[in-house]
Amino acid sequence: MSDFSIFKKHIRQFVKISDDEFEDVLKYFRIRKVKKGRVLIRAGQPVQHTHWVRSGMLVSRYADAKGKEHIIQFAFEDCWVTDQSAFYKQDKAQFTITAIEDCELLSISFDDRERLCDDIHTMNTFFRRKANESFAKQQKRLLTYLTAEAKDRYDIVMSEYPPQVRKLSKKLMAEYLGVSRETLSRPNKIKVKSQG
């Protein structure tokens, strides 16, 4: 199996794609390495790329009007990560996305993704079906929020992740942020160091 076998497997969860076609797909992406603690996307900055996580872990955070911090997503191996709204609209980020482990990403720009979808019909279908799946997942979270108390929401978000990710993300976040594990149940208490 090639180095990119997990990415190929990921795409094949949604569409049929030949090995040759997959090799062509890879040409539209570039490998990007992000060191632990570095910011991939910063709130207020333009968002040009979306990223598939080959290895490592990232956290996407949102600061509301009152400056309170909310954890939006942990992204780990085999996840896509970007500030989606900003990426689709080619607008400025609302989220800050930070590597909490050394990461290797497969990154594609907005224009290259459009070109890929034009050139390889299968990938147009892939991104359509992936978008539908993401909508459904997000709706599930929305429904849980509708029916949950504010104090339970962080735990609900965490419960969506596999146990090893839950454990790892708490450990890594604590390490990175220099706070106790307990504090992570109350994301509003997190003080984030600004790192470029």
Add this chain to the structure above:
Amino acid sequence: MSDFSIFKKHIRQFVKISDDEFEDVLKYFRIRKVKKGRVLIRAGQPVQHTHWVRSGMLVSRYADAKGKEHIIQFAFEDCWVTDQSAFYKQDKAQFTITAIEDCELLSISFDDRERLCDDIHTMNTFFRRKANESFAKQQKRLLTYLTAEAKDRYDIVMSEYPPQVRKLSKKLMAEYLGVSRETLSRPNKIKVKSQG
């Protein structure tokens, strides 16, 4: 302008499509009329179709584990409506979608939508971009929920609609449900008549 000019305009917000191609697209849809008070999609039933609203208005509601009702969406002219998760997964509905005005819909089945996307590349792109836009809109709502008190959420959802829809939906819901307007600010108090 033809009868379907608003639908053509809607598609052209996302992709370039010729008049001839648009005529072909229409062949994959069928017109469906739903009388005021009738249920289009019922929780627990399979979801085969997605619908673009040509005229009229519908409401999509979700009953949580405790039986408390939540309004998920008002769909009016130029909106798409279905139970998205159930439609994409070809699963059973979680939502009940009811016409609160006489409606005319353009309906397409899951299989026909896949066929349309295969046959007309532009429509594959249309549905991909539409799905990305829907994700971004839903995320906006999720962020508002994250930062709002439970008691304010219904008002926040309503504030996303144009003023005439807000007014009309309140009036129509009250009429349909036989409750006072004030009650509509507290959706948990709504008693829904079961209508097929």
